[in-house]
Structures are given as C-alpha cells and as structure tokens.
Amino acid sequence: MLTSVVVCAVSLTLFWMAAFTLWWQMHAWRTPETLAATRFEPPSGDTALSFSLLLPARHEEAVLEPTVRRLLESTHTRFEILVIVGHDDPETAAVAERVAAAAPRHVRVIVDTHAKKNKPKALNTALPHCLGQVVGVFDAEDQVHPALLAHVDHAFRATGADVVQGGVQLINFHSSWYSLRNCLEYFFWFRSRLHLHAQKGFIPLGGNTVFVRTDVLREAGGWDPDCLAEDCDLGVRLSSKGRRVVVAYDSEMVTREETPDSLLSLLKQRTRWNQGFLQVYRKRDWRRLPTFGQRMLARYTLMTPFMQAFTGVIIPLNVVVTFLLDVPVQVAVLTFLPAVTAFVTFVFEVVGLHDFGVQYGLHVRFRHYLKLIAGGPWYQLLLAGAAIRAVWREQRGRNEWELTQHVGAHLIREDVTS
Numbered sequence: 001m002l003t004s005v006v007v008c009a010v011s012l013t014l015f016w017m018a019a020f021t022l023w024w025q026m027h028a029w030r031t032p033e034t035l036a037a038t039r040f041e042p043p044s045g046d047t048a049l050s051f052s053l054l055l056p057a058r059h060e061e062a063v064l065e066p067t068v069r070r071l072l073e074s075t076h077t078r079f080e081i082l083v084i085v086g087h088d089d090p091e092t093a094a095v096a097e098r099v100a101a102a103a104p105r106h107v108r109v110i111v112d113t114h115a116k117k118n119k120p121k122a123l124n125t126a127l128p129h130c131l132g133q134v135v136g137v138f139d140a141e142d143q144v145h146p147a148l149l150a151h152v153d154h155a156f157r158a159t160g161a162d163v164v165q166g167g168v169q170l171i172n173f174h175s176s177w178y179s180l181r182n183c184l185e186y187f188f189w190f191r192s193r194l195h196l197h198a199q200k201g202f203i204p205l206g207g208n209t210v211f212v213r214t215d216v217l218r219e220a221g222g223w224d225p226d227c228l229a230e231d232c233d234l235g236v237r238l239s240s241k242g243r244r245v246v247v248a249y250d251s252e253m254v255t256r257e258e259t260p261d262s263l264l265s266l267l268k269q270r271t272r273w274n275q276g277f278l279q280v281y282r283k284r285d286w287r288r289l290p291t292f293g294q295r296m297l298a299r300y301t302l303m304t305p306f307m308q309a310f311t312g313v314i315i316p317l318n319v320v321v322t323f324l325l326d327v328p329v330q331v332a333v334l335t336f337l338p339a340v341t342a343f344v345t346f347v348f349e350v351v352g353l354h355d356f357g358v359q360y361g362l363h364v365r366f367r368h369y370l371k372l373i374a375g376g377p378w379y380q381l382l383l384a385g386a387a388i389r390a391v392w393r394e395q396r397g398r399n400e401w402e403l404t405q406h407v408g409a410h411l412i413r414e415d416v417t418s
Contacts (some may be wrong), residue, residue, distance in 0.1 A: 004328060005062055011334045017307060020340035026348060027191035028249075038195050040248040043147075043154035050078040051216065052132035056112075056122035059192045060140035067142050068099045073104060079105045080131060084122040093416075118401035120223035120230035127222045136211040143256040144209075151253055152211050161246040162216045163238060165194060166209035167254035171360065173368070177375040178266060178367060178382070184349060191249050197301075199246035199398075200245040202286070202294045204277070204301060205235030205245070209255040216243060224283075224338040229276020235369040236280050236298065240288040251359040266358035267386050268402040273388035274305035275399065342351075346373060371418060400407060 028038050047401045053071060057064045064083070071081055084097040093109070100107040110126045123137065134156065138144060148166065167190045173183040190206065196201035210231065220237055223230040237243065260266040282285070306317035353372055357364035393399070 008334050011337050015337040015341055018315055018338055020097065022341060022345050022348065025036040025188045025193055026320045027196040030083070031274045032359055034195075034373065037248070038191070038249050038252045040253055041154060041158060043150045047076055047150060048130040048151045049134050049151045049156060050137055051080070051134050051152075051211070052126075052130035053079055053081045053127050053136045053138060054130075055083045055138050055140060056119050056126075057091055057140035058086055058117060058122070059090050059092060061095045063141040063359070064095045064310045065099055067138070067140055068096075068103075068107060070144050070146075071138070072103055073314040074144075074149050074361065075146050076153060078132070079106065079149060080127060081128035082110050082126045083107065084126050086122075087111050087113045088117075089213060097216045112401075116400075118225070118228075119226045119392060124222045126259075127218065129306050130214055131169055133214055134211050135217050137208050137215050138255065139257065140185065142208060145253050145255075148209075148253050148255070151248070151250070155246055155248055156211075156213075159246045160244065161298045162213050162243040163205070163235075163245040164201070164211045165198070165205055165245060165247045165252075166211070166247035168206055168209050169251075169256055170259045171256045171358070171362075172258050172395070173356075173362065173364075175259060175261075177371045177399060178263060178354075178379060180371055181375055182259040182266065184356060184372070185352055187352060190254070194247045196251070197297070198245050200294060200297055201242075201291075202289055202301075203245050203247070204229070204280075205238075207231040212238075215309045226399065227276055227279050228272045228401065229280060230274075232276055232302075233280045233283070233285075236283075236302075237285050239294075240285045241375050248354050258312045263382065267382060267389070270383060270386035271389045271393065272402055273385050274308070275394050276303055277302050278337060278390060278394045279399075305387040305390050309391050342376075345375060349376075370402070 028035050055064075055067065055071075068081060068083065071079075083100065085093040085096050087093075093111070094142065096109045100109050108129070110129055112122045114121045114125070117362045128133070134152075136149075136152070139283035148332045150165050152166065155161060168186060170179070170183040170186045172181045194203060194206065207229075212234075217237070220234065220241070224233045235245070260269050282297070286295060286302065289295045289298060349372060350369055353364055353369060356362070
C-alpha cells in the first residue's frame with residue numbers, strides 16, 4: 001500500500017512539473033497577438049541614448065576580433081566598446097589592443113587584475129569606466145546585428161523600461177546531436193519563456209544582449225562577484241526592486257552564438273548555471289517580490305536544478321518499481337503519465353525545430369528530426385547529471401568558475417549547405 005502511494009505521488013509530481021514547464025515554454029505561441037508582442041518595434045529613426053558595451057574576454061583570442069569588428073558596424077552612432085581582459089592573458093590582450101588601436105574613438109581596453117577571475121568580476125571592473133547612459137553586455141564570440149542598438153534605444157524610450165533583454169540564439173545546430181537540442185533549447189527560452197517571466201514581473205536575465213540603464217545598474221551595486229549565474233542574480237535583484245524589464249525577440253536582431261564544443265564542456269556549463277541558480281535561491285532576494293504568484297514562480301524557477309537532479313534519480317527507480325513490483329493496474333497506469341507529457345513535448349519540439357529553420361533560413365533535413373527525437377532521453381540524462389553535479393558542488397562549497405571555450409563554430413555555414 002505504501003509503495004503504491006509513493007509511486008502515485010512521484011508520478012503525479014513528475015507529470016505536473018513537466019506540464020507546467022511545457023505550458024510556460026509555449027507561452028509565445030498561445031495567440032497570434034502574444035507572438036506579435038514578443039518582437040522589437042521598428043525604431044522611429046532618431047536615437048537618444050548612449051551605450052557602453054561590455055565585452056569580457058578570457059582566452060578568447062580566436063573569436064574576439066570578429067566580434068568587435070561586427071559591433072563597430074552598428075548603425076547607432078553613440079556607443080563605446082569596453083573590452084575587458086585579464087592581466088594574465090597576454091594573447092587575448094594583444095588582440096584587444098590591436099582592435100582598440102584601429103578604432104580608438106569607440107574601443108577601450110580595461111584590464112582585470114583580480115587574482116581569481118570570473119565574468120562578474122570582469123564586468124564590475126569595467127562598470128566605473130562606463131560613460132554611456134545604458135550598459136550592454138556581450139560575449140566575446142557574439143555576432144551582433146548592426147541595427148540592434150537602434151532597436152534597443154527605441155525600446156527603452158517607447159516603454160520606459162529599466163532593462164531590455166534581447167534575444168540570443170545558438171546557431172550551429174549541425175555540429176553534433178547535442179548541439180541541435182542545445183540550439184532548440186535557446187530558441188524556446190528566448191523566443192518564449194523569458195517573455196512570460198517579464199510579463200509576470202520576475203525574470204532571470206540572460207547572460208548577454210542584456211541592456212540596463214547605467215544609473216539603475218550602479219544603484220544595484222553591479223553584479224555579484226561570487227555568483228556563478230550573475231545574469232540570473234541581477235535579474236532577480238532588479239525584479240525584487242520592481243524594475244521594469246522588457247524582453248524583445250526578433251530572429252533578424254538576435255545575437256548569434258555557438259554551442260559548447262564538447263559534451264564535457266556542455267556538462268560544465270550547465271553545472272555552473274545550475275549552481276548559480278541554487279546560489280541565487282539561497283540569497284533569498286526573490287522573497288522581496290511583492291506578490292505570492294511571483295514568489296512561487298521564482299521558487300520554482302530557481303529550484304529547477306533540484307528538480308532536474310530529482311528526476312534524474314527518481315525516473316529510473318520509478319520504472320524499476322513499475323515493472324518489478326506487484327502494484328495495482330491503476331497505479332501502473334499512473335506511472336505512464338510523465339510519458340504523456342514527454343510525448344507532447346517531443347511533438348512541440350519537432351514543430352519548433354521546423355520553425356527554427358524557417359526563422360533563420362537554415363536547411364533542416366529529415367535526419368535532424370531523427371537526431372532530435374533519438375537524442376532526447378540522452379540530453380535529459382546529461383541535464384540531470386549536470387544538476388546532480390551542481391547540487392554536489394554547492395554542498396561541498398566548490399564555486400570555482402569553469403570557463404566555456406569557443407571555437408567559432410557558429411561562423412561556419414555548413415547549416416545551409418548540408
């Protein structure tokens with residue numbers, strides 16, 4: 001009897017967790033009006049704001065120069081680029097100095113002298129040097145659309161926002177089976193899920209293509225130097241203060257990036273993000289959100305690593321219990337409820353992959369759909385492993401920054417021709 005009760009409770013919990021996640025993931029596609037509202041409004045033509053664009057780069061000499069050159073092509077005229085390099089990274093520093101010398105009116109190099117380096121410390125190093133009215137953050141491998149700043153400028157002025165979060169999209173879906181799923185994950189997150197969070201008044205900001213009014217950012221004290229998800233933490237703190245965040249997504253305007261170049265790199269990246277979410281949860285800034293609904297959404301979102309770790313452990317046990325133990329038929333049927341949501345999720349993912357290809361002009365072939373479906377369980381296993389590792393690291397007090405390397409895979413046009 002007790003076994004049946006436990007199995008039913010676990011199955012229903014997994015079902016509702018998956019159902020809520022799927023419902024939020026599909027937020028942007030609920031109505032045509034909702035989908036239309038997620039896009040940038042066309043800029044009015046005039047520009048009023050000035051931008052300080054922060055570009056932290058550590059061991060990024062292979063991809064830094066194309067990123068800066070792309071930013072320099074911006075149609076907006078009032079911007080500066082602050083490239084932040086470590087004092088112990090001469091290769092990246094040399095590239096930064098070279099591009100700064102070629103465009104001294106727009107590019108400056110800031111040196112981070114912290115003994116232990118990470119992204120938030122680099123960003124905080126540059127914050128006192130920012131001259132613009134708005135601070136924007138990009139990563140060293142980003143491909144940024146030349147018209148993005150003009151659209152962001154208009155979004156600030158048209159909405160009165162304190163923060164504008166633009167879209168980020170991993171693009172090299174052709175590189176590996178997990179790259180395909182990683183790209184689609186970003187597509188749903190930035191295309192849809194973040195818009196729901198902005199609407200609800202609680203948002204874990206993305207790591208780049210995020211723009212914050214400089215005075216608001218300084219009042220907030222910049223980024224938490226010890227947090228492994230400094231972007232999420234900043235979003236939670238600004239949400240708890242009632243700051244207005246606007247999210248805009250346009251496939252033409254998104255910042256294009258690459259997926260991690262190996263499974264180990266992806267595992268470490270997800271571990272870092274998950275552990276960062278746990279750190280933000282433990283800081284409890286989310287408890288200052290004004291409504292019960294916001295606090296519950298925050299609790300659920302920030303506890304995602306615990307839930308992924310839980311599912312990674314409990315689903316195999318649930319299957320074993322179902323097939324090896326003598327349980328009533330009704331209980332056995334209930335154990336298949338999570339499989340129903342998994343099937344529906346697969347259907348939406350197939351449709352989403354088609355839409356992804358259409359939006360970005362990418363040649364999605366039949367084999368890619370097969371890889372998407374076949375790789376689903378393995379990808380979830382990897383995410384569960386990263387969540388378990390994050391929980392373990394957090395309990396052990398290990399919070400060193402595991403850097404994700406970039407090789408420029410998103411610059412290869414194999415996705416169009418293959």
